[in-house]
Amino acid sequence: MANVSAIATDLPVARPKYGSMNRDRIWALRWSYFFLVLFAIFFLLPPIYMLITSLKTSAEISAATNPWWVFNPTLDNYKELLTSNSYLTYFRNSAIVSVVVVSITMLISVPAAFALARMKFWGSATLATGVFLTYLIPETLLFIPLFKMFAIFNEWTGIALINRWWVLLILYPTLTVPFCTWIMIGYFASIPKELDEAALIDGATWMQTLTKIFIPVALPGLIAATIFAFTVSWAQFLYPLAFTTSADQLVLPVGIITSLIKGDVFNWGQIMTGALLGAAPPLIIYAFLMDYYIAGLTAGATKG
Amino acid sequence: MAEVTLSKIVKKYDEVEAVRGIDLDISDHEFVVLVGPSGCGKSTTLRMIAGLEDITGGEILIGGDIVNDVPPKDRDIAMVFQNYALYPHMTVAENMSFGLRLKRFPKAEIKKRVDEAARILDITELLERKPKALSGGQRQRVAMGRAIVRNPKVFLFDEPLSNLDAKLRVQMRTEIKKVHQKVRTTTVYVTHDQVEAMTLADRVVVMNHGLIEQVGPPNELYHSPRTRFVAGFIGSPAMNFIPARIEQNGSGLAIKLNDKLAFPVPEARKTRYEKYAGKNDMLLGLRPEHITEAHGHMEPGKIPFDANLEVTEPMGMETLVYFPLNGTQICGRVNPKAGAQDGAPMQLAADLNNMHLIDAASGRVL
Incomplete structure (x- = not known):
């Protein structure tokens, strides 16, 4: 026995792998990568297909060739759209509506969230829940009563609200304000109470506490809310479809559909180009604010 | 200001x-x-x-x-x-x-x-x-x-x-x-x-x-x-509170802890405590530093008694000793060189010049 153990000690000893991953973890990672890649393919295929189609002529799109390859790449679709007055009008309408809606949303929801999160007043908790509940009502339920309200308003005052692009400035905040208020309440609630008490003792008014302390500290949340409001306004389809009809009043998502689908003729190349160009602004905003956005989504998770 | x-x-x-x-x-x-x-x-x-x-x-x-x-x-x-x-x-x-x-x-x-x-x-x-x-x-x-x-x-x-x-x-x-x-x-x-x-x-x-x-x-x-x-909140370790009774003892007063143990009350405190003689539900309050090791020549008011130490905690400059008395755990502070040991008997001394008498019911120090 003594001999055996002596020999055994001469053999190379399996060294403990410090800091290395165990088998379970390696497998967990492999599966994660597998599904992540699957997801990435699943979600990236449509935009790639859009890009490929946007570079084709109408003839090539309808030809029975490989749909995943461009044989005669062309930028005609882009040229036509970017020189088309109506497309630029939709784009401009969308841009104005989104920017103004984001501003209106922030101007309302940030002070509202601050008041609901911090200034304890009678009914503030109920009100905060109420704000969230309004968000839960789907827009498909709202647009018919809203339409009716606008019609009655028109009867009484003579002011037409239907088929005006700026009416979207009133409509979109009904979607964005409740949700943004709700996220901002969460952010503001995660800021320690002592911070506003310190500001209060330092001589700050409620408004100064909001602008000088809360907004800078909750900046990630503010950016998350901004991105949300922008995305909702930019991509909103149902309200503009229902409330605007004339070509000069349309926003991008509706404009592309109404002007590029004529009867049963689908101008696929331009539809894809228009949608791709239309997706650019949110994409650019995401890219710039991504770091903040991620921080915004995860902050508050640990602070309760 | x-x-x-x-x-x-x-x-x-x-x-x-x-x-x-x-x-x-x-x-x-x-x-x-x-x-x-x-x-x-x-x-x-x-x-x-x-x-x-x-x-x-x-x-x-x-x-x-x-x-x-x-x-x-x-x-x-x-x-x-x-x-x-x-x-x-x-x-x-x-x-x-x-x-x-x-x-x-x-x-x-x-x-x-x-x-x-x-x-x-x-x-x-x-x-x-x-x-x-x-x-x-x-x-x-x-x-x-x-x-x-x-x-x-x-x-x-x-x-x-x-x-x-x-x-x-x-x-x-x-x-x-x-x-x-x-x-x-x-x-x-x-x-x-x-x-x-x-x-x-x-x-x-x-x-x-x-x-x-x-x-x-x-x-x-x-x-x-x-x-x-x-008395209990200020001071660390906290003051000891021992259930006791004040009794007349000839011309003097004694604070009786149990059948075996009674401490004479120092002369200076006599008039203050006289009126409580015979009353039950009293607490003797003694800070740990007023329970020390006994030695040969002790000043008046320091009364020796025997204790069975349960736990000792050497702190360097002093040793804390814990022992049971009248159903409560008592803490004393002894010289680290006094030889206090876990589980061993030791003669300690209570300094009654610094005692407090407390009415257990009202919690007032008398």
């Missing part, structure tokens, strides 16, 4: 009375520490002085003016919070100057005050850093700096050292004392740590269940507690 007066202050949360009518006069330049267990109302009292809590009843005066309805910013106070409450997006200098900037002080004046406070607190080289780049102790200094630059009438400290580790706490305690010696601003300091209270305060206010148990200089509270609560 100003005096602070609390007059019959009451604070109710719905039906719960957190503070139950307290009176307190704090004079100019004084350092007063409110101390007590959690939930005793000390923080609520401080927050009422700050104006962060509404007052249910009574009056608070700062510098002679009633401030019940004055908002915090107009009370001319500065507060240091337990979790520092530094503004995370501002540098140290911006944190310190925030209040002055809101009051639109001239830039030169702000700089002068910030520099001066930074010098007092030794944080000059940190002025451009953000709070996240500071250690706990440094953050605490900045929080104090923010209070100092305002040059307020009153400093309020809400358990400022609780988040620091033990060593830093002792160090910062000294710093706070030094700062107060330099700026002499009236200070109200809240803590649950009786050592902090003893070391910092000109006067300690012991609170319990929303009431003030006793107010006095640290030594007075230590040597002449008025209630069992104060």
Whole structure:
């Protein structure tokens, strides 16, 4: 026995792998990568297909060739759209509506969230829940009563609200304000109470506490809310479809559909180009604010 | 700088009375520490002085003016919070100057005050850093700096050292004392740590269940507690309370602990305790340092007795010994060279010159 153990000690000893991953973890990672890649393919295929189609002529799109390859790449679709007055009008309408809606949303929801999160007043908790509940009502339920309200308003005052692009400035905040208020309440609630008490003792008014302390500290949340409001306004389809009809009043998502689908003729190349160009602004905003956005989504998770 | 007066202050949360009518006069330049267990109302009292809590009843005066309805910013106070409450997006200098900037002080004046406070607190080289780049102790200094630059009438400290580790706490305690010696601003300091209270305060206010148990200089509270609560709360390890009975013993008095053990009451205390002779439900209060090892020639009033030690805790400069007596665990402090051992018998001596007699029912020290 003594001999055996002596020999055994001469053999190379399996060294403990410090800091290395165990088998379970390696497998967990492999599966994660597998599904992540699957997801990435699943979600990236449509935009790639859009890009490929946007570079084709109408003839090539309808030809029975490989749909995943461009044989005669062309930028005609882009040229036509970017020189088309109506497309630029939709784009401009969308841009104005989104920017103004984001501003209106922030101007309302940030002070509202601050008041609901911090200034304890009678009914503030109920009100905060109420704000969230309004968000839960789907827009498909709202647009018919809203339409009716606008019609009655028109009867009484003579002011037409239907088929005006700026009416979207009133409509979109009904979607964005409740949700943004709700996220901002969460952010503001995660800021320690002592911070506003310190500001209060330092001589700050409620408004100064909001602008000088809360907004800078909750900046990630503010950016998350901004991105949300922008995305909702930019991509909103149902309200503009229902409330605007004339070509000069349309926003991008509706404009592309109404002007590029004529009867049963689908101008696929331009539809894809228009949608791709239309997706650019949110994409650019995401890219710039991504770091903040991620921080915004995860902050508050640990602070309760 | 100003005096602070609390007059019959009451604070109710719905039906719960957190503070139950307290009176307190704090004079100019004084350092007063409110101390007590959690939930005793000390923080609520401080927050009422700050104006962060509404007052249910009574009056608070700062510098002679009633401030019940004055908002915090107009009370001319500065507060240091337990979790520092530094503004995370501002540098140290911006944190310190925030209040002055809101009051639109001239830039030169702000700089002068910030520099001066930074010098007092030794944080000059940190002025451009953000709070996240500071250690706990440094953050605490900045929080104090923010209070100092305002040059307020009153400093309020809400358990400022609780988040620091033990060593830093002792160090910062000294710093706070030094700062107060330099700026002499009236200070109200809240803590649950009786050592902090003893070391910092000109006067300690012991609170319990929303009431003030006793107010006095640290030594007075230590040597002449008025209630069992104060006697037990101030001092570490805490005072021993041994069930006892006072009996007439010939011409003198004796404090009888059980059938075997009775200590004669020193002459000086005789007249004070005479009227309680024969009464049950008494407690003998003796601090651990008044239970020491017995030796040959002992001064009058020190009475030897035998104890079976259960546990001994060597502390270096002394050894704490624990033994059972009358159903309670008693702590004594003996010389480390006296040979105290776990589980061994030892002859100890009780110094009855420093005894306290407590009425168990009312909790009053007689």
